[in-house]
Amino acid sequence: MTNETRDALEPDVATPASGFLARVQRSDAWRSMFRHPQLDTPRGRALQSFSNFFLHLYPVKVPARVLRLRYSFRLGFIAAVLFAILTLTGVYLMFVYTPSPSAAYGDMQHLKTSVGFGQLIRNVHRWSAHLMVLTVALHMVRVFYAGAYKKPREFNWVIGVVLLLITLGFSFTGYLLPWDQLSYWAVTVGTNLVHYVPVVGGELQNLLIGGDQIGPSTLLRFYALHVAVLPSALGMLIAIHIWRVRKDGFAVKRASVGAFEEAATAPPALPGAPAALYGDRTRLLGVVDRESVTAEERAVDDTVFTWPHLVARHVVVLLGVAALVLALGVAFVAPLRGLANPNVTPEPSKAPWYFSALQELLSHFDPLVAGILVPSGIVLLLLLLPYMDRNPATEARNRKVAVLVFSVLLAAAVVLTVIGTLFRGPGWTFVAPWTHLYLEL
Amino acid sequence: MEQNRRQFLLSGWKVGGAVLIGAAVYTAYEALRPLAGGAGGTKLTVGSPDTFAKNTSTYFPEGRLYVVNAKGDLLALSQKCPHLGCQVPFCDSSGRFECPCHGSIFDIGGEYITGPAPRGMDRYPLDVKANTVVVDTGALEAGPDRGAKKYFAPPKGPSCIK
Numbered sequence: 001m002t003n004e005t006r007d008a009l010e011p012d013v014a015t016p017a018s019g020f021l022a023r024v025q026r027s028d029a030w031r032s033m034f035r036h037p038q039l040d041t042p043r044g045r046a047l048q049s050f051s052n053f054f055l056h057l058y059p060v061k062v063p064a065r066v067l068r069l070r071y072s073f074r075l076g077f078i079a080a081v082l083f084a085i086l087t088l089t090g091v092y093l094m095f096v097y098t099p100s101p102s103a104a105y106g107d108m109q110h111l112k113t114s115v116g117f118g119q120l121i122r123n124v125h126r127w128s129a130h131l132m133v134l135t136v137a138l139h140m141v142r143v144f145y146a147g148a149y150k151k152p153r154e155f156n157w158v159i160g161v162v163l164l165l166i167t168l169g170f171s172f173t174g175y176l177l178p179w180d181q182l183s184y185w186a187v188t189v190g191t192n193l194v195h196y197v198p199v200v201g202g203e204l205q206n207l208l209i210g211g212d213q214i215g216p217s218t219l220l221r222f223y224a225l226h227v228a229v230l231p232s233a234l235g236m237l238i239a240i241h242i243w244r245v246r247k248d249g250f251a252v253k254r255a256s257v258g259a260f261e262e263a264a265t266a267p268p269a270l271p272g273a274p275a276a277l278y279g280d281r282t283r284l285l286g287v288v289d290r291e292s293v294t295a296e297e298r299a300v301d302d303t304v305f306t307w308p309h310l311v312a313r314h315v316v317v318l319l320g321v322a323a324l325v326l327a328l329g330v331a332f333v334a335p336l337r338g339l340a341n342p343n344v345t346p347e348p349s350k351a352p353w354y355f356s357a358l359q360e361l362l363s364h365f366d367p368l369v370a371g372i373l374v375p376s377g378i379v380l381l382l383l384l385l386p387y388m389d390r391n392p393a394t395e396a397r398n399r400k401v402a403v404l405v406f407s408v409l410l411a412a413a414v415v416l417t418v419i420g421t422l423f424r425g426p427g428w429t430f431v432a433p434w435t436h437l438y439l440e441l
Numbered sequence: 442m443e444q445n446r447r448q449f450l451l452s453g454w455k456v457g458g459a460v461l462i463g464a465a466v467y468t469a470y471e472a473l474r475p476l477a478g479g480a481g482g483t484k485l486t487v488g489s490p491d492t493f494a495k496n497t498s499t500y501f502p503e504g505r506l507y508v509v510n511a512k513g514d515l516l517a518l519s520q521k522c523p524h525l526g527c528q529v530p531f532c533d534s535s536g537r538f539e540c541p542c543h544g545s546i547f548d549i550g551g552e553y554i555t556g557p558a559p560r561g562m563d564r565y566p567l568d569v570k571a572n573t574v575v576v577d578t579g580a581l582e583a584g585p586d587r588g589a590k591k592y593f594a595p596p597k598g599p600s601c602i603k
Contacts, residue, residue: 188525188527189526192524206475207473207474213526217475344528345528345529346541348541349541362543362557363557364557365557367557426602427539427544427601428542428543428544429602
């Protein structure tokens with residue numbers, strides 16, 4: 001096929017008329033790789049989506065409101081970006097790290113002293129992990145207040161809750177890997193909680209840590225969970241999560257529907273007869289079945305092409321997130337305490353912020369209540385939320401009970417987290433952060 | 442008859458799937474369960490009973506335990522807090538065991554005084570034979586209930602964690 005025939009067949013393909021680039025882009029090899037035309041017409045934009053593997057995650061067109069930052073604050077996308085950054089930095093770390101108590105801590109020091117940019121990559125990995133927990137939590141809060149878990153999105157909410165749990169699982173397993181005092185004792189406390197599970201607690205704890213105390217088998221299995229089991233589970237579920245967002249449509253009020261309802265309920269103007277003639281009386285000429293009116297309505301097309309509108313915004317967010325974690329990695333060093341010592345618990349021994357609400361509860365209540373019943377009760381509540389809350393309304397004023405209950409629980413979690421993170425010192429005593437800040441990250 | 446065979450074959454793959462899942466779960470269990478003999482359990486000789494002065498605690502890191510002389514009684518206490526497994530250090534200034542993680546406090550005999558711990562510190566059986574004290578680290582016994590007050594004494598001085 002000559003170039004002339006090719007151009008004639010695809011007149012809207014933007015190929016440079018001449019030069020080296022034109023020769024490359026007209027070659028069979030190029031066209032075997034990049035099938036989509038790059039043309040700024042509706043057809044070109046749609047083809048971009050049809051023929052690009054990465055864009056198939058998106059619908060070809062999205063409701064225009066999705067473009068607004070206020071719609072989602074891009075929290076789900078940010079979480080996905082952070083997962084990608086964590087995967088990338090995690091692979092770098094895997095090149096250096098050995099999951100054994102005799103080597104792990106030394107590898108952490110090698111990252112700092114012998115590996116180019118090693119410490120930076122560890123810092124970025126650490127701060128991205130914290131940000132991912134925060135983003136996933138905020139994403140869930142946003143989805144709740146938007147009422148976006150309601151029919152038909154119930155099950156996608158459930159998948160989202162599981163994704164949150166997996167994210168916390170990542171944090172927990174990853175926390176042990178540096179094998180310093182911070183990791184060792186945080187994981188000791190965390191895994192001892194499992195012991196309080198009724199009936200099977202002891203056996204479950206043994207399976208989790210592979211012995212009666214944290215040791216080589218614990219480190220190895222946490223490593224396997226952290227780099228293989230959890231990433232595949234999270235990757236798979238994220239794919240399903242995003243796929244369902246596409247299939248269920250975006251949780252926005254479609255302008256077409258709103259406009260239609262407004263038009264249908266507004267009193268019709270009387271043709272030919274000025275209203276002043278009859279005052280505010282109208283003459284009823286006939287009764288028309290509402291159905292026959294609605295059949296006349298046409299949906300307003302309020303959609304825009306994903307490429308380039310949404311994709312461009314996502315690229316900006318991606319670059320922003322990357323810049324942020326890089327800046328955090330340059331500015332703040334990931335903590336590394338002394339080598340793990342099973343015979344000395346450091347003072348104070350605090351969990352990272354996302355578990356400190358739990359730790360705060362543990363200091364007040366029986367471990368069975370604070371460590372097992374309350375967390376599993378909250379998880380169960382979250383999982384069942386879309387099935388218990390059958391109210392279809394999404395505006396806050398029409399779902400006061402749900403909003404109130406969720407807000408109270410959220411406020412309690414925030415207060416407990418702030419107290420546990422900022423206001424607790426040695427022996428879990430109350431220490432104001434302005435006198436001494438005991439913060440573990 | 443043919444219908445039955447069809448039904449049998451149709452449900453056959455479900456049975457196969459269930460067997461496969463069962464096998465996968467059991468294999469995971471086998472891979473994760475602790476290997477035999479990992480629970481410790483040697484007999485630890487800690488010296489002559491005379492070396493433990495009254496109301497003092499001596500730490501034996503090799504056994505992860507304390508041997509205390511509580512009002513004349515020799516006891517071997519596990520260092521592991523019965524609450525969530527932190528190592529409970531002995532605070533010399535108060536003469537008590539004080540857990541840095543969640544603030545549980547135990548008296549010199551490991552009995553519960555305050556904090557979130559569900560019971561007193563766990564103990565190992567201890568034997569005095571021919572003027573040597575031997576601790577059996579293979580037979581951990583659950584600590585005394587919260588109400589136990591046999592060795593209670595007011596704090597000697599300031600606490601290490603408060």
